[in-house]
Amino acid sequence: MKYAIIICAVLLVTAFATDFPRAQGTAQSITASRVDVVQVASGYRASKVIGSTVYNESRDAIGTIDDLIVSPKDKVTYAILSVGGFLGLGTHLVAVPFTSLQVADKQMRLSGATRDSLKALPEFRYALP
Template identity: 35%
Template sequence: MTDQTMAKPVDAGEMAHPLIPAQRVNGTDVFNQANEKIGKIEDVAIDKRSGKVAYAILSFGGFVGMGEKHQPLPWSVLNYDTDQRGYVVDITQEFLSLAPKLDVSELSGWDDSASREAFHAYYGPLGARPYW
């Protein structure tokens, strides 16, 4: 065998497909850096023109679906952790409680054009990158 025909070892991480359907993202747990569950992804917001995922809509608090709060997290602050089988974001409960919120009635058809700058400014220290 020549160098060109020898089989290259395949890293197991390379075998995993990098894309995921939105329905599998919805319901995925979100953890902080201390491995504490802080909520779950309720939905994703996709920019119509670019097709980029702009935000993960985080649901947290409440009990059995009642009293839950929602807020968009810029997608760029989330990191998928295969060991956790969820997303990890470097925020504290205090940071979360002070973050801009989104009313549950706004989940469908949410238009963030008036508030996107404020969300990205708030999450900027965490490395949020604008999607636009």
């Protein structure tokens, strides 16, 4: 439930960051673009990605995807990884570009990473609303 709310919030922020056509006063101009729905449907649903365990190339579990964030400036998606800790306590959150993750054998992989190398990255903190 928490993740569904977060995903909805990200979608709303992204939607409100763009210019909406106005109902009154100015002419509306909406540009629609065609999307290859077959290609989109073969993508990864955020609800399935969030909570996934991340492994390195040695198949060691190195973290869990805690969240996905879309950058407002360049629209790049970042995976927020939870590293270390136990039952949510003492975890270290780090941000990595989603493009650095690969899917292999139905597992999320981050090549060249270890728990220690991820813990050495700057800690990610959510901006206050």
